[in-house]
Amino acid sequence: MTEIIAADHLTIRFGTFTAVSDVSFAVSKGELFGFLGPNGSGKTTIIKALCGLLKPTEGTGRILGMDIRKDAAEIRRHVGYMSQKFGLYEDLTVAENIAFYAGVYGLDSGRAAERTREVQALTGIEPYMTRRAGQLSGGWKQRLALACAIIHSPEVVFLDEPTAGIDPVARRALWDLLFQLSGQGVTFFVTTHYMDEAERCGRVGYIYLSKLIAMGTVAELQKLPDANPAGTSRIQIQVENPSEMLDGIRHMQGVREATIFGHSIHALAETAHVAEMRRKMPQASIETIEPSLEDVFVTLTYRIMESQR
Numbered sequence: 001m002t003e004i005i006a007a008d009h010l011t012i013r014f015g016t017f018t019a020v021s022d023v024s025f026a027v028s029k030g031e032l033f034g035f036l037g038p039n040g041s042g043k044t045t046i047i048k049a050l051c052g053l054l055k056p057t058e059g060t061g062r063i064l065g066m067d068i069r070k071d072a073a074e075i076r077r078h079v080g081y082m083s084q085k086f087g088l089y090e091d092l093t094v095a096e097n098i099a100f101y102a103g104v105y106g107l108d109s110g111r112a113a114e115r116t117r118e119v120q121a122l123t124g125i126e127p128y129m130t131r132r133a134g135q136l137s138g139g140w141k142q143r144l145a146l147a148c149a150i151i152h153s154p155e156v157v158f159l160d161e162p163t164a165g166i167d168p169v170a171r172r173a174l175w176d177l178l179f180q181l182s183g184q185g186v187t188f189f190v191t192t193h194y195m196d197e198a199e200r201c202g203r204v205g206y207i208y209l210s211k212l213i214a215m216g217t218v219a220e221l222q223k224l225p226d227a228n229p230a231g232t233s234r235i236q237i238q239v240e241n242p243s244e245m246l247d248g249i250r251h252m253q254g255v256r257e258a259t260i261f262g263h264s265i266h267a268l269a270e271t272a273h274v275a276e277m278r279r280k281m282p283q284a285s286i287e288t289i290e291p292s293l294e295d296v297f298v299t300l301t302y303r304i305m306e307s308q309r
Contacts, residue, residue: 002029004156004187005050009059012045019045021210022059027189027203032182034201035191036297042210043191044084047158050189052076063156077105080149080157084164084191087145090134094125094144097133098151105152112151119147122177139170146177150186157181159190163197175200195294206297213300218293226303227296232256233274234295237265238285245284252277257302266295 005027012020020042027033037043048054050061052072061068063075088097098119102112120126123143128136133144142162149157159178163171175197178188190201198204198218205215214221221227228234237258239245242265249265250258254273258265266289269277278286291299 003027003062004029004031004064005033005189006062007046007050007059008061010046010049010056010061011058012042012049012054013057018210020049020056023207023210023212024059025205025212025215027187029187030182030185031203032178032188032190032201034198034204035189035207036193036198036204037191037207041207043207044160046207047081047160047189047191051079051081051158077152078155080152080154082142082145082149082157082159082162084160088133088141088148091132093130093132094136095129097144098147101148102151107152115151115153119151122150122180123147137170138166139173142166142170142174143177146174150181154186156187156189159188161191161193163192163194171197195292195297199293204293206300208301208304213304214296221293221296222291224296224300227291227299229256229268231271232268233271233288234291235267235269235274235277235286236261236289237267237277237281238263239265239281239283245281249277252280257299259298261292261294266292268295268299 003026007023007025010020010023011018023046035043045054049056050063050068052068052075055069064078066075068075089100092100098116099112102115107115123146125140125143125147128140133141136144163174182188192198203215203217204221205212207213214224237249242260242263246258246260246265249255249267253276254270256268256270258267274286
C-alpha cells in the first residue's frame with residue numbers, strides 16, 4: 001500500500017513540557033485512520049505538525065512524500081483540515097464561506113463553481129446556501145466545515161473531533177460521507193472520543209500522556225498481550241443492579257478492574273478466581289468475552305498509571 005501520512009520519531013516540546021514524545025506511525029492511501037486519546041494527550045499537536053503548522057522539536061514526518069519540515073507550504077495545498085471547533089465565519093452565508101475557502105486554496109472561478117456543485121451534492125447542503133453559518137444546527141455546521149475542508153479536492157484530510165457536540169443521527173450521516181470519500185481514495189486522519197466511531201476505522205492509534213501506546217485494527221488491539229495479561233480472563237457479569245454490585249465486585253479476590261458496560265459489568269479477573277466468583281454470585285450470569293475497544297484502552301491506561309506510581 002502507498003504510504004500517504006507518516007510520522008517518524010516525532011517529538012514536540014513547548015519549553016520543558018513534552019506534548020508529543022517519539023511518535024511513529026504510517027497511514028496508507030484511502031485509509032480511514034482513527035486516533036484516540038484523552039484531552040491533552042497530543043492529538044491536535046500531531047495534526048498541526050503534520051499539516052506544516054507547527055515545527056517538530058525532533059523527528060519529522062511526511063505527507064504525500066513531502067517532508068513536513070521542508071515542504072510545509074506545499075503540504076498545506078494538498079491537505080484539508082477540519083479543526084476541533086467550528087472555525088468558519090458565522091456572519092457569512094454558507095455560499096460565502098465555501099467561496100472564501102475556494103479563494104484561499106487558489107481555485108479559479110470555473111473550478112470553484114464546479115467544486116461548489118460537487119460538495120453541495122456530497123454534503124446535501126444546497127438548501128442552506130443562503131443561510132448564515134451561525135444559524136445552522138451543529139450537524140449542518142460540521143457538513144459545511146467538511147465542504148470547506150475538501151473544496152480543493154485534497155488527497156489527505158485531517159479531522160479533529162469532527163462529531164463532538166452533534167447528535168447521533170448527524171454523527172452517522174457525517175461518517176457516511178467520510179466512507180464515501182475514503183472509497184474514492186481520500187485518506188483520512190480522524191481524532192475522536194467515541195469508541196463506536198473508532199471501531200468504524202480501518203486502524204486505530206491510542207495516544208496517552210504524549211506517547212503512542214497502541215496501534216492496529218480493532219481485532220489486533222483486542223488481542224494485545226498488555227490488554228489480556230497472562231492468567232486473566234475478560235468476563236461479562238449480568239446482574240439485576242450492576243451499579244449496586246460494582247463496588248463489591250471490584251473488591252473481590254482476583255478482580256483487577258471492573259466497570260459498568262450498558263446493563264452489565266465488564267471485569268478483568270484472574271482466571272483461577274472466576275469459578276469462585278460464580279459460586280459467590282449464583283444469581284449472576286458470568287461469561288467469558290472478547291474485550292471491547294473501550295476495555296482495551298482502559299486496561300492499557302491503568303497499566304501505565306500503575307507503572308508510574
